[in-house]
Amino acid sequence: MKDSAESKTKNGRRFYGHGIPRVKCAELAGKLIVVEGADGSGRSTQIAQLVDWLETSGHATVQVGLKRSTLVSSELEKAQHGNILSRTTLSLFYATDFADQLDNIILPALKAGFIVLADRYIYTLMARDMVRGMDEGWLKNLYGIALEPDAVFYLSVEPEELVQRNLSKNATLDYWESGMDLGLSRDMFDSFLKYQTAMQTTFRQLQKTYGFDIVDANRSIDSVTKELRKKIRALLEK
Amino acid sequence: MKTFAELNFPGRLIAVEGLDGSGKSTQIYLLKRWLEAEGIKVYFSEWNSSELVKSATSKGKKRELLTPTTFSLIHATDFADRYERHLLPLLRAGYVVLCDRYAFTAFARDTVRGCPPEWVRGIYSFAAQPDLTLFFKTDLEVSLNRILEGRPKLKFFEAGMDLRLSADPYESFRIFQGRILDQYIAMADEFKFVVMDANENVEKQQVIFRKLVSEKIDLKKFKRRSPLPLPPPLNPENKTQELEGDLAAV
Numbered sequence: 240m241k242d243s244a245e246s247k248t249k250n251g252r253r254f255y256g257h258g259i260p261r262v263k264c265a266e267l268a269g270k271l272i273v274v275e276g277a278d279g280s281g282r283s284t285q286i287a288q289l290v291d292w293l294e295t296s297g298h299a300t301v302q303v304g305l306k307r308s309t310l311v312s313s314e315l316e317k318a319q320h321g322n323i324l325s326r327t328t329l330s331l332f333y334a335t336d337f338a339d340q341l342d343n344i345i346l347p348a349l350k351a352g353f354i355v356l357a358d359r360y361i362y363t364l365m366a367r368d369m370v371r372g373m374d375e376g377w378l379k380n381l382y383g384i385a386l387e388p389d390a391v392f393y394l395s396v397e398p399e400e401l402v403q404r405n406l407s408k409n410a411t412l413d414y415w416e417s418g419m420d421l422g423l424s425r426d427m428f429d430s431f432l433k434y435q436t437a438m439q440t441t442f443r444q445l446q447k448t449y450g451f452d453i454v455d456a457n458r459s460i461d462s463v464t465k466e467l468r469k470k471i472r473a474l475l476e477k
Numbered sequence: 478m479k480t481f482a483e484l485n486f487p488g489r490l491i492a493v494e495g496l497d498g499s500g501k502s503t504q505i506y507l508l509k510r511w512l513e514a515e516g517i518k519v520y521f522s523e524w525n526s527s528e529l530v531k532s533a534t535s536k537g538k539k540r541e542l543l544t545p546t547t548f549s550l551i552h553a554t555d556f557a558d559r560y561e562r563h564l565l566p567l568l569r570a571g572y573v574v575l576c577d578r579y580a581f582t583a584f585a586r587d588t589v590r591g592c593p594p595e596w597v598r599g600i601y602s603f604a605a606q607p608d609l610t611l612f613f614k615t616d617l618e619v620s621l622n623r624i625l626e627g628r629p630k631l632k633f634f635e636a637g638m639d640l641r642l643s644a645d646p647y648e649s650f651r652i653f654q655g656r657i658l659d660q661y662i663a664m665a666d667e668f669k670f671v672v673m674d675a676n677e678n679v680e681k682q683q684v685i686f687r688k689l690v691s692e693k694i695d696l697k698k699f700k701r702r703s704p705l706p707l708p709p710p711l712n713p714e715n716k717t718q719e720l721e722g723d724l725a726a727v
Binding site: 256257259260261309310311314317318323324325326327328330331332334335338339341342343377380381383384 | 529530532533536537542543544545546547550551553554557558560561562590591592593595596599600602603
């Protein structure tokens with residue numbers, strides 16, 4: 240209460256590792272809320288609902304997400320399209336994209352007292368790499384720059400249900416979301432199920448370390464929204 | 478951290494490190510010329526040169542978008558791309574790979590920019606150690622003068638302007654380079670740098686460099702084999718035709 244060391248813990252803020260040079264946790268007044276989940280888990284729908292609800296209630300919000308940085312998003316898109324980068328490179332490219340948004344959007348917004356809604360965070364990035372055989376310790380060091388969010392909701396949907404949702408929306412499955420680069424199966428449908436199952440297993444493994452909230456998103460949009468609101472309301476009243 | 482030789486790669490990697498203006502690029506170029514003339518399979522790789530990453534890096538630099546963290550990560554991405562797509566396959570194929578700067582450049586610069594050294598080293602831990610690292614050590618004033626003599630227009634990050642050391646780019650560059658030199662000196666033992674007195678003249682340094690390389694690497698093992706023989710023709714009837722074609726080409 241009397242010195243700065245205590246004020247650091249007062250708002251419960253911490254980076255997972257070394258963090259970002261010269262950034263003080265005590266200054267980060269806003270809230271960082273992360274929604275994780277596969278494509279078709281209802282992430283974007285839920286985030287749109289939350290933004291609507293939060294802004295109507297008088298909270299300022301900012302949204303971030305993967306591959307949205309000014310610095311590398313277009314190059315990353317290009318690289319992914321041609322599938323020309325090897326594992327470590329792609330992983331570091333994504334980390335750069337994340338860091339750019341962390342430094343230039345997330346941290347300044349939190350300083351200004353905004354609620355930051357992140358459409359995926361480091362967990363998806365780590366899970367993708369882990370499924371592809373990259374070293375967990377290496378990834379933990381890399382993402383030691385990340386700020387621990389105030390809440391992380393993982394929208395969990397059974398792979399069989401995800402397939403249905405993706406096909407009804409796009410009539411096709413995404414190359415990367417099917418893990419086609421892994422060579423699990425030449426059949427995209429098969430590969431999708433295998434890949435998403437592996438991703439879920441990895442998420443549950445990461446959950447043990449990072450303790451995020453697993454939300455059953457096999458249910459209707461409304462019941463998921465209700466649960467998220469209830470949890471976020473409690474967080475904001477804290 | 479093991480070297481490529483210790484990891485049983487058929488190839489070998491030689492890296493040069495040092496400040497801008499230390500003369501390292503000239504020296505590695507002359508080394509390359511010599512190795513090529515000796516018929517050695519040699520490949521030269523520069524810092525910050527991966528095609529795809531380059532466009533993001535130059536955008537970040539031009540618009541001054543980079544923070545210490547993204548500066549570090551984008552250079553690591555560039556390095557990883559070159560490492561995985563060029564260096565590793567070439568080292569597997571028995572090349573002598575020459576690198577103008579290696580991970581140590583990142584260790585020095587990123588640390589000066591305030592990134593934790595352990596974090597940066599952790600990121601680069603996928604890369605093996607060079608078989609020979611030469612540190613071109615000049616007096617700070619010597620390398621500063623070589624660069625600043627012509628009063629060039631210093632780029633923002635090159636001058637370390639992002640560190641707000643001074644409003645004057647030249648003064649900022651001096652302070653920044655001084656700090657990087659301190660980092661290099663502090664790393665020299667840890668990473669077994671061979672220190673080259675880069676205040677010496679070009680010819681003398683090159684003689685020493687070539688001697689060091691031939692002592693460290695059994696160069697005759699890296700000679701290019703004579704050109705591969707032509708594959709036998711698939712269809713024996715075409716044989717004479719192809720031979721004629723070959724003769725015509727000669």
